[in-house]
Amino acid sequence: MLLRAIRAEFAKLLTTRIWWVLAAVLFGYIGLLSGGLAALFAGIQSGAIDPSAAGTGSQSTPPLGSLPPLVYSFASSVGYVFPVLLGALATTGEFRHQTLTPTFLANPRRAQVLGAKAITLFLAGGAFGAVALLASVGIGALVINAFGVDTLLGDSATWALIGRTLLAMALWAAVGVGLGVLVPNQVASIVIVLAFTQFVEPLLRFASMFTEATAGIGKFLPGAASDALVGASIFTVASPVGGAAAALDWWQGGLVLLAYAAAATIGGYFVSWRRDVT
Amino acid sequence: MPVGAVIEFSNITKRFGDVTAVDDLSFTVEPGRVTGFLGPNGAGKTTTLRMLLGLVSPGSGSATFGGLRYHDLPHPLATVGAALEAASFHPGRTARNHLSIYATAAGLPQARVAEVLHLVGLSEHGGQRVGGYSLGMRQRLGLACTLLGDPGVLVLDEPINGLDPEGIKWIRGFLRDMAAEGRTVLVSSHLLSEVQQSVDDVIIIAKGRLVHRGPLSSLETQVAPQVVVDSPDRAALASALARAGVVFSQGRTGLLATAADPARIGHIAFTAGVEVSALHRQKKGLEDAFLTLVEGSDSL
Numbered sequence: 001m002l003l004r005a006i007r008a009e010f011a012k013l014l015t016t017r018i019w020w021v022l023a024a025v026l027f028g029y030i031g032l033l034s035g036g037l038a039a040l041f042a043g044i045q046s047g048a049i050d051p052s053a054a055g056t057g058s059q060s061t062p063p064l065g066s067l068p069p070l071v072y073s074f075a076s077s078v079g080y081v082f083p084v085l086l087g088a089l090a091t092t093g094e095f096r097h098q099t100l101t102p103t104f105l106a107n108p109r110r111a112q113v114l115g116a117k118a119i120t121l122f123l124a125g126g127a128f129g130a131v132a133l134l135a136s137v138g139i140g141a142l143v144i145n146a147f148g149v150d151t152l153l154g155d156s157a158t159w160a161l162i163g164r165t166l167l168a169m170a171l172w173a174a175v176g177v178g179l180g181v182l183v184p185n186q187v188a189s190i191v192i193v194l195a196f197t198q199f200v201e202p203l204l205r206f207a208s209m210f211t212e213a214t215a216g217i218g219k220f221l222p223g224a225a226s227d228a229l230v231g232a233s234i235f236t237v238a239s240p241v242g243g244a245a246a247a248l249d250w251w252q253g254g255l256v257l258l259a260y261a262a263a264a265t266i267g268g269y270f271v272s273w274r275r276d277v278t
Numbered sequence: 279m280p281v282g283a284v285i286e287f288s289n290i291t292k293r294f295g296d297v298t299a300v301d302d303l304s305f306t307v308e309p310g311r312v313t314g315f316l317g318p319n320g321a322g323k324t325t326t327l328r329m330l331l332g333l334v335s336p337g338s339g340s341a342t343f344g345g346l347r348y349h350d351l352p353h354p355l356a357t358v359g360a361a362l363e364a365a366s367f368h369p370g371r372t373a374r375n376h377l378s379i380y381a382t383a384a385g386l387p388q389a390r391v392a393e394v395l396h397l398v399g400l401s402e403h404g405g406q407r408v409g410g411y412s413l414g415m416r417q418r419l420g421l422a423c424t425l426l427g428d429p430g431v432l433v434l435d436e437p438i439n440g441l442d443p444e445g446i447k448w449i450r451g452f453l454r455d456m457a458a459e460g461r462t463v464l465v466s467s468h469l470l471s472e473v474q475q476s477v478d479d480v481i482i483i484a485k486g487r488l489v490h491r492g493p494l495s496s497l498e499t500q501v502a503p504q505v506v507v508d509s510p511d512r513a514a515l516a517s518a519l520a521r522a523g524v525v526f527s528q529g530r531t532g533l534l535a536t537a538a539d540p541a542r543i544g545h546i547a548f549t550a551g552v553e554v555s556a557l558h559r560q561k562k563g564l565e566d567a568f569l570t571l572v573e574g575s576d577s578l
């Protein structure tokens with residue numbers, strides 16, 4: 001029964017155009033950013049670009065936490081907004097187009113439908129992660145290699161980071177599903193996703209970094225938890241308190257993100273999903 | 279052949295804030311017959327049907343199919359096919375994909391998709407996005423959706439809205455055929471004339487309350503019979519009727535006398551020596567009976 005519901009949710013996702021439009025923009029955006037920044041940093045590191053920032057030569061193998069992982073992590077640290085949007089659109093679309101009526105007629109077990117949607121979007125989020133990694137690792141490594149800097153693709157730690165990125169992107173799509181049931185108005189939902197991810201959270205994270213106490217809270221913000229899960233990010237590098245100290249362990253980050261997804265989805269079930277469909 | 283189940287509403291009530299949309303409604307709908315569910319705009323028809331389908335939770339009371347609530351049906355789409363008034367389609371999806379999704383969700387064979395598209399005459403448009411559909415095509419797609427599980431019960435909310443004359447003729451035949459096969463068919467409308475030719479039974483509600491139920495013919499007895507009579511000398515005719523104690527009113531084409539038999543009115547005119555230029559039984563439409571019933575509820 002649940003399997004049937006999941007198959008129906010996949011069919012819903014794949015029979016409109018939004019998934020590949022988002023996937024295409026995700027690939028282009030992350031590809032450009034990773035390629036561009038990889039060129040800039042690798043250029044500096046290799047000496048091809050102004051060596052005023054010298055000190056880290058390309059001869060010695062850079063430790064994980066330096067350039068390549070940073071570039072690869074753009075897939076999630078920048079790209080996470082895409083699976084959130086995909087998830088939010090999948091739920092708010094049902095309200096907007098009134099497809100909840102045929103959905104609940106075909107399967108009146110509403111909690112099962114929502115669960116199937118969360119699982120489906122979790123998997124689709126993972127697929128978005130693969131697309132984003134194709135851009136950040138594919139293009140990033142190509143550029144890094146062109147400058148003669150080690151791409152670290154032989155390093156198992158890099159592959160662990162890639163795996164954790166897939167998990168982070170999957171969880172983000174589930175967060176989107178939860179947000180969509182919590183705020184079923186599609187326009188409001190999209191505005192919240194964009195405002196929060198692009199403006200509010202970066203600001204909060206930045207502000208929280210300046211004292212120990214706020215940093216202790218700030219690391220539980222969803223974006224911070226996600227970066228902790230992935231293990232590298234432009235944010236942790238920029239932190240004045242020292243990234244590692246202010247961050248959660250990777251598995252803690254994953255659990256925090258999962259908690260956000262679960263809380264939003266369960267809350268949204270009561271707020272909108274089990275309500276009258278009129 | 280799928281068998282119809284009895285639909286039963288018992289004391290079902292729904293309030294939206296201060297508005298009592300459905301007020302203690304009880305009635306049954308029998309298989310093998312087409313039942314018209316009638317009432318003016320805002321009477322509570324859609325709300326009642328949505329409660330039946332488990333989409334709106336009743337404030338109190340219950341609605342069941344053969345004793346089971348929609349939520350408890352083991353195979354909902356194979357038991358009940360429902361098309362509700364609101365267009366519930368994603369405009370960017372094709373009709374075929376739309377049907378395929380709900381066939382998957384309900385565990386029905388994908389082969390049914392092409393079959394139901396054919397049944398409602400949409401085979402050639404199955405690959406088209408629903409956003410480009412006309413109102414009539416959407417109605418047909420809604421109907422196709424109800425047929426996916428070949429159900430024994432059909433619940434249709436205003437299915438005739440937006441159909442062209444050919445479509446109306448088609449759906450009337452369709453409803454008759456479905457009932458003839460032994461299915462339960464419940465069709466709502468705010469116009470009696472729209473469904474009059476295809477229904478066996480009527481259930482009439484107004485302001486959320488039941489005002490009449492019974493076979494269609496039972497509506498006729500609801501209105502007093504009238505006879506239209508006219509004369510070149512209308513004043514003389516009027517005084518003759520008045521003398522005979524007949525209640526009448528001025529109509530557009532003559533006098534409207536409250537009487538069952540035109541012969542009696544003719545006799546009154548004849549004995550008074552008044553020339554009669556028109557004399558016939560008023561075809562008091564069922565629609566009038568319907569309106570009388572519905573308006574009568576205003577004073578409740």
Ligand SMILES: Nc1ncnc2c1ncn2[C@@H]1O[C@H](COP(=O)(O)OP(=O)(O)OP(=O)(O)O)[C@@H](O)[C@H]1O
Nearest residue numbers: 278294297299318319320321322323324325326468
């Ligand atoms: N979601 C809702 N919130 C508040 N009031 C509602 C809601 N849905 C219906 N109503 C009210 O309930 C009453 C019955 O509405 P309903 O849609 O069931 O009528 P209807 O008989 O289907 O009318 P129509 O012929 O116009 O389709 C109306 O007064 C309507 O305003």
Ligand SMILES: [Mg+2]
Nearest residue numbers: 323324325363
């Ligand atoms: Mg209605």
